[in-house]
Amino acid sequence: MHLTDRTIRDAKPRQTAYRLRDDNIVCRGFGVVIAPSGAKSFFLSYTSPEDGKRKQVALGRFRDVSLRDARLKASEVRGLVDQGKDPAFERRADIAARIAKRELGTLGDLLELYASDLEHDGKRTAKEVRRITAKDVPAALISRPAHLISRDDILDILTPIAQRGALVHSDNVRAFLRAAFELGLHAQSMTRWRGRTKDFQITFNPVATVRKSVSRKPVGMRALSEDEVRQLWRTDLLTPQMHLALKLILATGQRVEEVLHARWDEFSGDFTLWTIPGERRKTRNKTAEPHLVPLTELHRRLLEEVRSLSGDAKHLFPAKNRSEPLRYDSLNHAVRRFIGASGMVSFSPRDLRRTFKTLGGSFGISLEMRNRLQGHAMTDIGSVSYDRWGYAPEKREAMARFVHKFEAVLGE
Incomplete structure (x- = not known):
């Protein structure tokens, strides 16, 4: 038909x-x-x-x-x-x-895989990777298949960051992106991720040929002078919460996040001992042992002020939502505002830990005891494998000596 x-x-x-x-x-x-x-x-x-x-x-x-x-x-x-x-x-x-x-994995999928890999290893930077993904990576690139991301796309992410003057942050983002693509290249050959990830079809690392914004990150060398310590201790240019956080960092020598994320149940009832759990320590991948920080009357007074101010049953420094502690960058912002208003030479909150170390040396406290007070990992074979002594009496004596000299610097 x-x-x-x-x-x-x-x-x-x-x-x-x-x-x-x-x-x-x-x-x-x-x-x-x-x-x-x-x-x-x-x-x-x-x-x-x-x-x-x-x-x-x-x-x-x-x-x-x-x-x-x-x-x-x-x-x-x-x-x-x-x-x-x-x-x-x-x-x-x-x-x-x-x-x-x-089903091809996108750049967003790749960055989430990288954050999950960091979490698997107990790295706190997982949160920073997710924050950067949300803040610094354009949505159009987030949804693009990872194997289609080019060198120019990477530059489109990094250039606006560098051009606003955040050169070190630009390099940090670059480092995260490079590590993420490196993971994507090898994920299917890792027992951890084989068969559990999307197919990225990445054949090369597009970040490898992108140059850093700065040839070398500036090494932190800043320590406050005694005059600057007095100025910071007595200032009225900071909110009470931020001021007390900085005072505790300066007076205990502990890490910024260890202070900001401290919980009330870590302190003895009489405020003579602070026990920082192993999982909250920077050295948690090297040791699971808690870090014991002996406290003095100066620390007790500071803690009483914090308690009367915060009114929080869990955290010393609660965020506005009161369900979490303050973020690191909130203290950074407060310090930048203080520097702008006071005219003091620029410093960061972590420089106060270096100030503690430097002042302690000038007070005649040995480097070993300063390291033990600040919870540095003791990596020599003797300390790691043989020395089981906790050094509690020696640390308490060293902290008492530091505070006695420190209060003289403050004029109190």
């Missing part, structure tokens, strides 16, 4: 589907199937050159596709068969490719 629009239009439905085949020899196998519902669809049947089986390809519904266009589609499909290709196989492969493309 030579198919025409009229013959197709006039074809009546039956109880079962049936086919009307076109006698056009150029498009052999072309026809239309009429369903019991009356729906009419074009098709092309052929013998697969791949497996020798009879197969059929749908070409569209009558009315939606004209007879002329259906014949053209049929000619294209027949051409593939004549070239030794199976259109059904090609279509399945195309669908599979599209599905695979949808």
Whole structure:
């Protein structure tokens, strides 16, 4: 039968589907199937050159596709068969490719994998990676497949950061991105992640050829002088909460986050001992032991002030939502405002820990005892493998000596 629009239009439905085949020899196998519902669809049947089986390809519904266009589609499909290709196989492969493309890991997926990898190793920087992802990486790049991220895309992320003057932060973001792509390159060869991650199809690290903004990060060398210590201790340019946090860092010599994230249950009832749990220490990957910080009357007075100010049952320095402690950057912002208002030479909160170490040396306290007071990891073989003494009496004596000299510096 030579198919025409009229013959197709006039074809009546039956109880079962049936086919009307076109006698056009150029498009052999072309026809239309009429369903019991009356729906009419074009098709092309052929013998697969791949497996020798009879197969059929749908070409569209009558009315939606004209007879002329259906014949053209049929000619294209027949051409593939004549070239030794199976259109059904090609279509399945195309669908599979599209599905695979949808499942390809994006840059956002890669950065989340990197953050999860850091968390698996107990690294606090996982939170920073997620913060940077949300703040510094454009949304258009977050949703792009990771293997399509180019060197120019990386520069598009880093350039705005560097141009606003945050050169060190730009290099930190670069380091995170480089490590994330390095992980993506090797994730499937790691027992930790094999079969558990999306397919990133990364073949090279686009960050590798991007140069740093600064050749070397400035090494922290700042320690406050005695005059600056007195100025900071007596200032009224800080909020009481931030001022007390800085005082505790300066008076105990502990790390900024160890002070900001301190909990009341870490302190003895009489405020003579602070026990920092192993999981909160920077050295937690080297030792799970808690760090014991002996406290004096000066520390007790500071803690009483903190307690009367915070009114929090859990944290010394609660955030506004009161469910979490203050973030590190909140103290950084407070210090920057103080520097701008006071005219003091720039310093960061962590420089107060260095100030404690420097003042302690000037007070005649040995480097070993200063290291023990501040919870530095003792990595020599004797300390690691043999010395089980806790040095509590020696640390208490050293802290008392520090505070006695420190109060003389303050003039109290």
